[in-house]
Amino acid sequence: MANILVNVPKTAKRGEVIEIKALIMHPMETGFRPGPNGQIIPRNIIEHFTATWNDSGVFALEMSPAISANPFVSFFAVATESGTIRLRWTGDQGFAVEEQVAIAVE
């Protein structure tokens, strides 16, 4: 299971702009580097990152091989209603992990 660190405030006021920060452990292998045996190491990157707030999309990101290992993503969203924020990373070699955090909006 992937190691993930997510930083989302537990509560927010309605209409408040909050910052959502997410860090994930991933090698982000570019697919351009030769390994010790001279063969190219196959590409292994996260291709997509999406964030949904109660199943409606709030943020999406497409990643490229130039992004460093263990990518850190930070974005802003307007707090509208209490519920669940789902963060999803998908990529090469069947990589798919999801993390969810609850947020109370008052």
Place this chain on the structure above:
Amino acid sequence: MTGIRFGIVLAAVFAASFAFAQGGDKRRSGYQDMGGALQQMQDDDTANPGMLFVQQGAKLWEQRIGAADKSCADCHAAAGASMKGVATRYPAIPPGADMPVDLEGRINLCRVDHQKAAPLPPESQDMLALLAFVSRQSRGLPIAPSDDPRLAPYREQGREIYARRQGQLNLSCAICHDDNAGKKLAGVTIPQAHPTGYPIYRLEWQGLGSLRRRLRNCLVGIRAEPYPAGASEYVALELYLMNRAKGMILESPGVRP
């Protein structure tokens, strides 16, 4: 009367702060020489990539392995209490041995002797994760090297290596990190080489690395031949460096450029 007393107190406070600024500790952690953005990255536990390894180490701490089917937690219980301060006093000589080992060596001794499992390859992901997890428990504590007299000859060997010129560039550790620390090497400030943040997440490495990796990196930098993996010279150097940084605050896991 009160006025005079106030004046005396004020003078004393002034003198004390002046003495602190003048004769105070001139040692600096690499943390103080890096940019504000990186300092923030290190200080925020959800932005510091080293914390990913700490998280992984916490899982390994609970995992039962080896013929003994024991986890670290089965003997040491909660790491928050049992591992507090451990990283500040290694390298040390473990009971029943006569050679010092660093924290990495100590973890492998535990694996082989108590868990009856294969030792982890040096600087492997799992080893670094355990190292980060154990070191994290000592964050904020001053470095307190062991005063075991048997360590003295190894520390002396470390001091000797630190001061010895080597490599094609004919440099010693001391030439950069004592004589020219604070000046620039290319665009980078030369640090005083205090091991305050290990294991460190170095952005250039895009990963976590131990003090050993840093030492090897420096040796390659002065075009010397690095000591072979597992050589006692690394432990000797670590002993000397930890003693040199005695009393400085441990920041593990640190972030460095």
